[in-house]
Amino acid sequence: MSTATARISQLAAEIAPEAVALRRDIHRNPELGWNEHATTARVAAVLARHGIDATVRETGTGLYADFGSGDPFIGFRADLDALPLHEASGVEFASSTPGIMHACGHDAHTAMAAGIAIALNQLELPGRIRVVFQPAEEMIPGGAMTLLEEGVIDGIKAMIAFHVDPSLPPGKIGLRIGPITGASDRLIVRLAGPGGHTSRPHQTVDLLYAAARVVSDFPALLRNEVDPRQAAVAVFGRINGGSAANIIPAFVEMAGTVRMFDTDLWLEMPQLAEKLVKAIVAPLGAVATVDYTKGAPPVVNDEHVIEAVRRATHDVLGDDSTADAYQSLGSEDFSWLLADRPGALIRLGAGKVDAKTDLHSASFDLDETAIETGIAVGIASLLELFESVGQL
Secondary structure, three states, X not given: OOHHHHHHHHHHHHHHHHHHHHHHHHHHOOOOOOXXXXXXXXXXXXXXHOOOOOEEOOOOOOEEEEEEOOOOEEEEEEEOOOEOOOOOOOOOOOOOOOOOEOOOOHHHHHHHHHHHHHHHOOOOOOOEEEEEEEOOOOOOOOHHHHXXXXXXXXXXXXXXXXXXXXXXXXXXXXXXXXXXXOEEEEEEEEEEOOOEEOOOHHHOOOHHHHHHHHHHHHHHHHHHHOOOOOOEEEEEEEEEEOOOOOEEOOEEEEEXXXXXXXXXXXXXXXXXXXXXXXXXXXXXXXXXXXXXXXXXXXXXXXXXXXXXXXXXXXXXHOOOOEEEOOOEOOOOOHHHHOOOOOEEEEEEEOOOOOOOOOXXXXXXXXXXXXXXXXXXXXXXXXXXXXXXXXXX
């Protein structure tokens, strides 16, 4: 182990307890997208205790801090927001806010980014690094687009970000060149009809039946319309309609997501979705309004950035510390930040051996030893990326 690598490992070990404490504090006090005021203040306070002067966005949600100076200029991004989900993990630092919890690891991402910032503040850097704490990653459209509009990442040549992965054990880093996440769009279908009595469905339009047909037929028709090599998945998560057992409603609303890996298909999907929905309900007499909101495009990992992270990870954790990351149809608005610059989303092993749970689950929890690993790999990867910027 080189002197530089030993220093990185030492810093990560020293900073990890404070980062874990920050993660638990944020986990106990979750906030939804665009409302991360207290979370932003907590992070700013931790950084200030280490002499780091962060810039807080005018809205009070989200912040960033710079380290070093000159070129190259590279970046690291973490996300702040929680999910509208009632926690059932049973951890002692569980959410104190009913109906909101950190079920996607953003609390850990933020804690690691704070730890990386604290470490960078103690190192001599061959360039400039900006650590960005982004609001509203879970929203559509996400907070990354707002950061772009505000110029927060102007001039940055390359960026990396972590996402915890409960399918990998702590100490493993998942890497993939090319597309690693899918695009995720929001689909809202509103059906209208005259309504009526359930004893006489032949005299009206049975909207709940029409809604059931959309839920069952739309995904199947979509599969038939799309080249099998361009996977597309549509799943509905909400249906609202009706007020009594004996009344056929005059209005039903459904909401779901449409996900895909192919960027060209993503551009075409709004028109295709509307065509299919209307084809399903037209024979039934229902009137359909389709509200299709585009989310983030796929995250595409740059080959040179991935190889820089691989080298850094092997230096810090050993040659057997990386694994091939799977492609996920889960969405990440980090993709917007990579629209004009190379970068990579890195999978950070955080699975608990005795409690396998998935992201966005009410029982989700992670192995906190991953936080120290993330700090060490994050620092090493950023330093290695300085050496690779010329290849990008």
